[in-house]
Amino acid sequence: xxxxxxxxxxxxxxxxxxxxxxxxxxxxxxxxxxxxxxxxxxxxxxxxxxxxxxxxxxxxxxxxxxxxxxxxxxxxxxxxxxxxxxxxxxxxxxxxxxxxxxxxxxxxxxxxxxxxxxxxxxxxxxxxxxxxxxxxxxxxxxxxxxxxxxxxxxxxxxxxxxxxxxxxxxxxxxxxxxxxxxxxxxxxxxxxxxxxxxxxxxxxxxxxxxxxxxxxxxxxxxxxxxxxxxxxxxxxxxxxxxxxxxxxxxxxxxxxxxxxxxxxxxxxxxxxxxxxxxxxxxxxxxxxxxxxxxxxxxxxxxxxxxxxxxxxxxxxxxxxxxxxxxxxxxxxxxxxxxxxxxxxxxxxxxxxxxx
Numbered sequence: 001x002x003x004x005x006x007x008x009x010x011x012x013x014x015x016x017x018x019x020x021x022x023x024x025x026x027x028x029x030x031x032x033x034x035x036x037x038x039x040x041x042x043x044x045x046x047x048x049x050x051x052x053x054x055x056x057x058x059x060x061x062x063x064x065x066x067x068x069x070x071x072x073x074x075x076x077x078x079x080x081x082x083x084x085x086x087x088x089x090x091x092x093x094x095x096x097x098x099x100x101x102x103x104x105x106x107x108x109x110x111x112x113x114x115x116x117x118x119x120x121x122x123x124x125x126x127x128x129x130x131x132x133x134x135x136x137x138x139x140x141x142x143x144x145x146x147x148x149x150x151x152x153x154x155x156x157x158x159x160x161x162x163x164x165x166x167x168x169x170x171x172x173x174x175x176x177x178x179x180x181x182x183x184x185x186x187x188x189x190x191x192x193x194x195x196x197x198x199x200x201x202x203x204x205x206x207x208x209x210x211x212x213x214x215x216x217x218x219x220x221x222x223x224x225x226x227x228x229x230x231x232x233x234x235x236x237x238x239x240x241x242x243x244x245x246x247x248x249x250x251x252x253x254x255x256x257x258x259x260x261x262x263x264x265x266x267x268x269x270x271x272x273x274x275x276x277x278x279x280x281x282x283x284x285x286x287x288x289x290x291x292x293x294x295x296x297x298x299x300x301x302x303x304x305x306x307x308x309x310x311x312x313x314x315x316x317x318x319x320x321x322x323x324x325x326x327x328x329x330x331x332x333x334x335x336x337x338x339x340x341x342x343x344x345x346x347x348x349x350x351x352x353x354x355x
Contacts, residue, residue: 109326142209151220187279205299208284223265
């Protein structure tokens with residue numbers, strides 16, 4: 001006996017058109033029209049905001065067209081893709097705007113004199129940010145020297161030794177609390193600490209390093225902890241099976257495996273603190289001279305230089321404002337260079353299979 005199965009009628013909208021597809025060139029044409037509409041908003045009296053909104057509506061025609069031709073399921077997929085792409089573009093707008101503004105206003109200040117001279121005895125035009133670059137590199141480097149060992153060792157304890165102990169839970173809680181500490185509080189902490197030893201009015205570069213390390217340590221701990229979690233337990237067990245001590249397993253197996261992520265996390269932590277202004281204003285102070293000694297006197301940094309140049313531009317104000325934008329551009333370039341170094345270190349020192 002033969003039984004014939006009847007296929008139920010499809011309930012999806014546009015199911016009678018199932019199997020049809022939009023032409024390959026269709027979405028590309030719509031997206032090109034959308035881009036042209038956005039560009040027209042910048043070049044015509046229509047306005048950038050109206051142009052972008054109109055371009056978004058034009059791009060939304062792709063899901064509508066898909067609903068009419070391909071059916072609801074494919075149209076839903078195209079609609080979600082459109083929303084995700086829109087969110088991505090929306091997130092890029094502030095970044096692109098910052099880059100265009102900083103490069104446009106700061107590039108004119110860059111010169112050999114700008115990088116090789118300080119502001120000592122300079123009024124009006126001339127001078128540079130040499131003292132700010134030196135202070136930024138020294139203070140941030142000292143903060144990294146303080147923060148990286150503490151943060152890395154804390155993460156190793158939490159993953160390899162702490163397990164679910166009360167101490168490990170308490171450390172994680174304190175790290176979460178420290179992550180949300182305002183930067184001004186870190187500066188006040190460093191200032192109050194050094195006042196105990198040197199008295200009121202103390203201004204030291206090493207104090208700025210301590211303040212930045214308070215902000216940097218929780219980021220290092222969290223990033224390193226997450227990277228160590230990703231190391232498979234099978235690697236640890238294989239090392240233990242060969243009779244390798246736990247500390248050597250951590251040094252020779254766990255850390256090299258997680259090195260790429262650890263370096264990236266440390267770089268993000270440095271980028272997090274290198275632009276801080278408030279704590280350095282409190283404890284490191286401001287100066288127009290070059291200071292190479294972290295333990296003797298005030299030190300200038302690029303964020304503080306930018307702030308002071310904008311808030312107290314002098315007469316005429318144009319040279320000071322131009323130097324402020326130039327310092328902001330240099331700080332941006334330093335952060336980009338740090339990220340590039342992190343990428344290279346991750347590539348050359350990560351396990352061979354992950355390259």
